[in-house]
Amino acid sequence: MAHKILIVDDEPNIVVPLQFLMEQNGYAVMVAESGEEAIEAYLKFKPDLILLDIMLPGIDGFEVCQVIRLEPDWGKTRIIFLTAMGREVDIAKGMVLGADDYITKPFSNAEVVKKVKDLLDKT
Amino acid sequence: MKIKNKFWLFVAASLFVVVALSTVLAYLFWQSLTPTEKNFITLFNKENFIYVFAGGVLLLACIGFGIDGLFHTYIIPIIKLTEDVTLLNEVNPSHRIKLEGSKEINQLVSAINECADRLQASQINIQQKIQLAKAEAEEEKNILATFLEELPEGVVICNADGRLILCNQQAKRFLSRERQIPSDNSADAGQQVNHMERFVGLGRSIFSIIDEHLIVHALDEIASKIDRGEPNVASYFVFVCQDEKLLRVEAVPIFNQQRESTGFLLILKDITQQIEIDSHINYLLESLNRGIRSSLGSIRSTIEAIIDYPEMSLHQLGQFRSIIHQESQQLNDLLNRTMSDYAFHIHSQWPLVQMPVMDLVQFLKNKAEEKINVAIELERTNGICLIKADSYSLVMALTFVLKKVTEAVGCQTYNCRVEKTGNFVNIDLMWEGDALKIETLRKWDHMMIAFGKEGFPLTLKEVVGHHKGELWSYSSAAPDSQSYLRLFLPVIEKPETIPLRDMTILPEGRPEFYDFDLFNQPGQTPELDNQRLTDLTYTVFDTETTGLDPRGGDEIIAIGGIRLVNGRLLRAEQFSQLVDPERLIPAESMEIHGISQEMVKGQPTIKSVLPIFHEFTKDSILVAHNAAFDMRMLQVKEKSTGVRFINPVLDTLLISYVVHPAQDNHNLKAIAERLGINIYGRHTALGDAIATGEIFLRFIPLLAKKGIYTLKETRIACQKTFYARKKY
Numbered sequence: 058m059a060h061k062i063l064i065v066d067d068e069p070n071i072v073v074p075l076q077f078l079m080e081q082n083g084y085a086v087m088v089a090e091s092g093e094e095a096i097e098a099y100l101k102f103k104p105d106l107i108l109l110d111i112m113l114p115g116i117d118g119f120e121v122c123q124v125i126r127l128e129p130d131w132g133k134t135r136i137i138f139l140t141a142m143g144r145e146v147d148i149a150k151g152m153v154l155g156a157d158d159y160i161t162k163p164f165s166n167a168e169v170v171k172k173v174k175d176l177l178d179k180t
Numbered sequence: 181m182k183i184k185n186k187f188w189l190f191v192a193a194s195l196f197v198v199v200a201l202s203t204v205l206a207y208l209f210w211q212s213l214t215p216t217e218k219n220f221i222t223l224f225n226k227e228n229f230i231y232v233f234a235g236g237v238l239l240l241a242c243i244g245f246g247i248d249g250l251f252h253t254y255i256i257p258i259i260k261l262t263e264d265v266t267l268l269n270e271v272n273p274s275h276r277i278k279l280e281g282s283k284e285i286n287q288l289v290s291a292i293n294e295c296a297d298r299l300q301a302s303q304i305n306i307q308q309k310i311q312l313a314k315a316e317a318e319e320e321k322n323i324l325a326t327f328l329e330e331l332p333e334g335v336v337i338c339n340a341d342g343r344l345i346l347c348n349q350q351a352k353r354f355l356s357r358e359r360q361i362p363s364d365n366s367a368d369a370g371q372q373v374n375h376m377e378r379f380v381g382l383g384r385s386i387f388s389i390i391d392e393h394l395i396v397h398a399l400d401e402i403a404s405k406i407d408r409g410e411p412n413v414a415s416y417f418v419f420v421c422q423d424e425k426l427l428r429v430e431a432v433p434i435f436n437q438q439r440e441s442t443g444f445l446l447i448l449k450d451i452t453q454q455i456e457i458d459s460h461i462n463y464l465l466e467s468l469n470r471g472i473r474s475s476l477g478s479i480r481s482t483i484e485a486i487i488d489y490p491e492m493s494l495h496q497l498g499q500f501r502s503i504i505h506q507e508s509q510q511l512n513d514l515l516n517r518t519m520s521d522y523a524f525h526i527h528s529q530w531p532l533v534q535m536p537v538m539d540l541v542q543f544l545k546n547k548a549e550e551k552i553n554v555a556i557e558l559e560r561t562n563g564i565c566l567i568k569a570d571s572y573s574l575v576m577a578l579t580f581v582l583k584k585v586t587e588a589v590g591c592q593t594y595n596c597r598v599e600k601t602g603n604f605v606n607i608d609l610m611w612e613g614d615a616l617k618i619e620t621l622r623k624w625d626h627m628m629i630a631f632g633k634e635g636f637p638l639t640l641k642e643v644v645g646h647h648k649g650e651l652w653s654y655s656s657a658a659p660d661s662q663s664y665l666r667l668f669l670p671v672i673e674k675p676e677t678i679p680l681r682d683m684t685i686l687p688e689g690r691p692e693f694y695d696f697d698l699f700n701q702p703g704q705t706p707e708l709d710n711q712r713l714t715d716l717t718y719t720v721f722d723t724e725t726t727g728l729d730p731r732g733g734d735e736i737i738a739i740g741g742i743r744l745v746n747g748r749l750l751r752a753e754q755f756s757q758l759v760d761p762e763r764l765i766p767a768e769s770m771e772i773h774g775i776s777q778e779m780v781k782g783q784p785t786i787k788s789v790l791p792i793f794h795e796f797t798k799d800s801i802l803v804a805h806n807a808a809f810d811m812r813m814l815q816v817k818e819k820s821t822g823v824r825f826i827n828p829v830l831d832t833l834l835i836s837y838v839v840h841p842a843q844d845n846h847n848l849k850a851i852a853e854r855l856g857i858n859i860y861g862r863h864t865a866l867g868d869a870i871a872t873g874e875i876f877l878r879f880i881p882l883l884a885k886k887g888i889y890t891l892k893e894t895r896i897a898c899q900k901t902f903y904a905r906k907k908y
Contacts, residue, residue: 141471166481
């Protein structure tokens with residue numbers, strides 16, 4: 058069965074190529090545009106991996122990560138942060154909150170696919 | 181003891197001695213007589229009693245008059261003479277003794293006055309020489325003081341106890357706090373009067389101005405840095421002052437030659453604007469970073485997908501192309517937005533000052549003549565308006581353009597026309613001959629402005645652009661075919677109010693805002709009583725009132741005060757406030773102080789004024805003439821204002837009585853005349869307070885002459901006088 062991936066970003070122009078890329082690599086993709094939608098989708102969809110943007114309208118990526126990590130079966134879901142800030146402090150903060158990896162924009166598709174694949178292979 | 185009491189004591193003693201001697205003589209004479217002689221005298225006295233008694237009384241009266249004459253002709257003049265000579269020696273060399281006594285006394289007075297003339301002449305001579313010698317040093321000192329005063333940074337120096345011994349204007353502006361007092365008068369309800377809430381001045385404690393914890397922390401940090409032997413011993417902290425301005429304070433210790441700490445220096449810098457600019461630029465950078473990364477992320481991911489998946493559907497490809505297009509446009513917009521915002525903030529640090537456009541043209545005319553030998557004739561103008569300019573850079577830029585035009589078209593004379601059209605003012609530089617090609621002008625845009633060694637590290641475009649102006653070349657359509665360059669500059673419709681910066685004038689005397697002797701001032705100690713009078717800080721004050729009966733409903737209508745620190749009256753630290761008494765001012769009191777009902781209308785009431793005056797007098801000794809009255813006026817307001825003056829009080833009326841007991845008149849005017857002091861503004865609260873201060877200063881050496889040095893000794897001496905028992 059195909060792994061499920063949740064893409065959380067409010068920028069459709071980044072979501073569209075990412076969704077295409079993940080689908081081409083055989084993953085089942087769902088998209089959320091805000092933190093609230095992300096939590097809802099997580100509970101419903103139980104994805105294997107989340108590509109989570111930090112800067113979101115309303116609840117930000119850090120808070121989403123924190124909420125998900127409070128769920129009893131969170132260990133099954135991998136989280137990769139997407140950051141457009143490139144600030145080390147954001148990366149450090151995300152890793153402490155329980156993220157598995159991070160990707161700084163602009164990223165190469167190969168890098169995303171590799172990180173997703175590596176993390177999903179571990180499970 | 182009073183002179184009259186002395187006199188009566190002297191008379192009584194003299195009478196007693198005379199009566200006693202006469203009695204003894206009479207007794208001895210009686211004993212030497214035979215009984216026949218005694219009988220004869222007794223019979224004689226009985227028969228002629230009235231004559232003998234009258235003769236006795238007459239004799240006693242003659243003795244009394246003789247003593248009185250002697251006392252008034254010799255004794256009293258000599259006592260007064262002593263006081264006069266002390267006055268002449270210690271306080272007022274121009275004082276001359278006017279005494280009428282015996283011939284010998286008058287001769288002595290003349291001799292003393294002659295001596296005084298010579299003494300004064302020689303003193304004046306010496307003073308002139310000293311002043312001459314001091315003048316040069318004083319001038320240098322004043323330049324230094326003025327320089328400090330005009331520094332954009334606030335500078336405060338405190339002694340080891342935290343008392344201010346130097347404070348420049350900028351520091352006062354930063355640290356003092358004004359409060360709006362609502363007018364309590366019902367007719368003027370709603371009006372606000374600005375008044376000082378926090379006073380900053382010499383002798384005041386820095387801890388009442390800046391949070392004590394901040395200073396103590398800074399001093400602790402300095403101490404530990406010194407212990408560790410660090411080269412930079414300064415400590416820094418940030419402090420929010422009036423108007424929410426953020427001050428960066430640099431605290432630096434001051435040591436004497438023995439490396440003992442004698443105080444500290446605080447340098448205050450307003451960093452509000454800098455922080456605003458920094459944080460905005462920071463914000464711009466972060467937005468730019470985020471925007472670029474986000475758009476680049478989309479573009480890169482999309483392009484890579486197109487390359488990696490050439491077999492994708494046409495629909496998908498179209499969607500991806502549109503993403504690339506949108507994101508590249510967004511990048512473009514973001515860059516433009518950021519750069520214009522950034523330029524605005526950078527330019528805010530290159531300030532433009534409002535000025536009349538004609539001033540700029542005049543500068544240009546002078547500069548062109550001086551630099552490139554080009555004449556500019558002012559043709560006609562309807563351009564009386566204000567512009568914002570950095571006149572130096574703009575004039576340099578225009579002169580640079582003229583130089584280039586002169587080289588290009590060979591013209592040495594230009595006409596200048598200034599016209600206001602809409603929101604712009606046009607400055608046209610016109611010449612006879614060919615027009616300048618736009619391409620040529622655009623080439624100059626990127627050249628650095630320079631004339632030989634003098635130049636400006638900016639290009640023509642940058643300078644004109646910074647002024648939000650535009651430079652263009654035209655050719656007139658008129659038959660005389662004039663060519664011209666036109667500079668468009670935006671006009672200011674509403675002139676901005678800019679903070680005034682007064683012309684700096686070097687003070688003639690020693691500036692009052694610094695006094696290094698204060699290093700040795702006592703701090704806040706409970707032993708004030710044992711401090712020398714010369715070492716204390718005073719507030720000399722006076723009140724004007726509606727009448728002389730505080731308990732009967734008379735009210736304060738004016739308070740004036742001035743601080744006296746280290747033997748100097750600080751004229752920069754005055755308090756002067758009219759007060760609405762909320763009652764009628766009687767005509768008879770108005771005749772004295774000249775304050776009318778109209779003048780106090782709309783002024784704050786005593787409830788608002790007294791707390792501020794209380795703050796003004798903080799940590800000082802109160803001095804007033806006939807202080808019992810002024811203190812009573814303040815005390816009756818204790819309940820209604822909640823303000824209690826617990827400062828020690830000295831009274832110049834009582835001190836006058838202590839130092840000049842022989843003088844009859846101790847009112848302010850008489851004392852001032854005696855001491856050679858001019859009162860400016862008699863019967864204004866401030867004028868009288870200043871005069872009282874001058875008097876008090878001259879009393880200090882006179883008290884010392886009598887062995888009275890400390891506050892306690894002065895108070896005890898005053899208490900002993902008659903006036904101290906007078907109750908209001």
